[in-house]
Amino acid sequence: MWNRLRRASARAGTKTDSRRRRDRTLVRVGRTLRRRRCSLEILKRVTKLLADKKARVINVDASIITEAPKLAPHIPAMRKKIAEAIGVDESRIGIKATTNESLGAIGRSEGIAAMAVAMVEIKG
Numbered sequence: 399m400w401n402r403l404r405r406a407s408a409r410a411g412t413k414t415d416s417r418r419r420r421d422r423t424l425v426r427v428g429r430t431l432r433r434r435r436c437s438l439e440i441l442k443r444v445t446k447l448l449a450d451k452k453a454r455v456i457n458v459d460a461s462i463i464t465e466a467p468k469l470a471p472h473i474p475a476m477r478k479k480i481a482e483a484i485g486v487d488e489s490r491i492g493i494k495a496t497t498n499e500s501l502g503a504i505g506r507s508e509g510i511a512a513m514a515v516a517m518v519e520i521k522g
């Protein structure tokens with residue numbers, strides 16, 4: 399039975415399905431394409447997509463986890479740029495920076511992690 403399900407799911411993944419998934423992708427998987435694209439441009443594109451669906455961003459809350467560099471002096475400028483990119487007041491953007499307490503790859507300063515959540519309102 400599992401083999402039949404596996405074959406059926408393989409047949410379901412037609413070229414049309416994969417083409418549809420590709421059309422919804424904002425950032426390609428290839429490393430070179432990600433490096434060349436500014437994240438603010440991606441935000442602007444997402445904001446336009448939301449506007450096309452009669453939706454808008456209400457607020458954003460982001461957390462950045464890094465050992466170095468210290469981000470506190472840069473947070474006001476980051477808030478301003480993000481607010482401009484998505485067209486909201488700067489007070490609606492929350493950015494927090496924290497460390498990983500020397501644990502794992504982030505704690506060894508081998509990387510940085512970022513997480514963000516946005517509240518979106520769909521106009522009736």
